[in-house]
Amino acid sequence: MLEISNLVKRYGKDDAVLKGLNLSVTGSEVVSIVGASGAGKSTMLRCINRLVEPTSGSITLNGLELTQLRGAALRKARRKIGMVFQGFNLIDRLSVMENVLAGRLGYVSLFQAVSRRYPQEDIERAFYLMDRVGIAHYANKRADELSGGERQRVGVVRALMQNPEILLADEPTASLDPKTSEQIMVLLQGLASEMSLPVLINIHNVAQAKAYTDRIVGLRHGQMIFDGGPSDFNSDALDAIYGGIENPDDDGQDISVSGGVA
Numbered sequence: 613m614l615e616i617s618n619l620v621k622r623y624g625k626d627d628a629v630l631k632g633l634n635l636s637v638t639g640s641e642v643v644s645i646v647g648a649s650g651a652g653k654s655t656m657l658r659c660i661n662r663l664v665e666p667t668s669g670s671i672t673l674n675g676l677e678l679t680q681l682r683g684a685a686l687r688k689a690r691r692k693i694g695m696v697f698q699g700f701n702l703i704d705r706l707s708v709m710e711n712v713l714a715g716r717l718g719y720v721s722l723f724q725a726v727s728r729r730y731p732q733e734d735i736e737r738a739f740y741l742m743d744r745v746g747i748a749h750y751a752n753k754r755a756d757e758l759s760g761g762e763r764q765r766v767g768v769v770r771a772l773m774q775n776p777e778i779l780l781a782d783e784p785t786a787s788l789d790p791k792t793s794e795q796i797m798v799l800l801q802g803l804a805s806e807m808s809l810p811v812l813i814n815i816h817n818v819a820q821a822k823a824y825t826d827r828i829v830g831l832r833h834g835q836m837i838f839d840g841g842p843s844d845f846n847s848d849a850l851d852a853i854y855g856g857i858e859n860p861d862d863d864g865q866d867i868s869v870s871g872g873v874a
């Protein structure tokens with residue numbers, strides 16, 4: 613279970629980018645975080661895995677307070693947090709298998725890693741997961757020989773190799789075509805329930821958020837202004853999150869939402 617309480621993030625002396633967020637996510641819940649560009653979606657995810665230092669507030673994962681961790685304790689906690697990126701973040705010249713095994717880097721020794729002596733159980737788990745997402749036959753291919761959707765599957769498997777307790781995905785489908793995006797969303801949904809893993813997905817495609825996640829959280833200027841099920845996410849909610857561009861007091865950027873697909 614992830615619990616965020618009163619999370620505030622301020623970059624330098626600027627106004628707070630996250631203004632006291634509260635969120636609790638349990639079990640195998642798949643939650644999408646929607647909001648205009650600059651709303652604070654990425655900052656929120658990065659505070660969870662501490663790529664960004666929270667200014668104040670609390671974030672606990674299965675009871676462990678993440679915001680105060682340092683050094684070895686932080687590295688250990690980061691293993692529990694799988695991350696999937698928009699740009700996949702693969703090492704192109706390495707094979708699919710090597711990219712996947714990189715998910716074990718938080719666990720194996722430096723010697724094991726540089727000499728590529730991963731434990732047999734890691735190799736077996738890698739094949740199991742690659743097979744699950746349909747890329748096992750690419751194990752020895754270079755990562756840059758794969759299509760975008762296949763590359764994102766590698767990214768998902770690498771994250772799962774960490775044996776994470778939560779999966780965070782920052783715009784995981786934004787670089788993919790619509791059909792491939794939907795396949796990745798279905799995959800994340802399926803994996804969440806199979807592995808009892810909560811999944812947080814930053815996504816600007818509202819139609820996909822509604823179709824493929826259990827719960828939608830709407831951010832606007834660093835504040836949570838919607839939290840509910842897909843069926844509660846009506847045009848008023850959409851307008852509250854993305855609307856008001858005509859309002860001169862509003863500094864939201866033009867996000868050109870039409871039919872829920874940005």
Ligand SMILES: Nc1ncnc2c1ncn2[C@@H]1O[C@H](COP(=O)(O)OP(=O)(O)O)[C@@H](O)[C@H]1O
Pocket residue numbers: 623629647648649650651652653654655656
């Ligand atoms: N490293 C940073 N330093 C300063 N400001 C940042 C940094 N990262 C993000 N911001 C600012 O924080 C706000 C929220 O950004 P971000 O979390 O990336 O939003 P989103 O992912 O919703 O587009 C934006 O105004 C952005 O300019």
Ligand SMILES: [Mg+2]
Pocket residue numbers: 653654655814
């Ligand atoms: Mg972002």
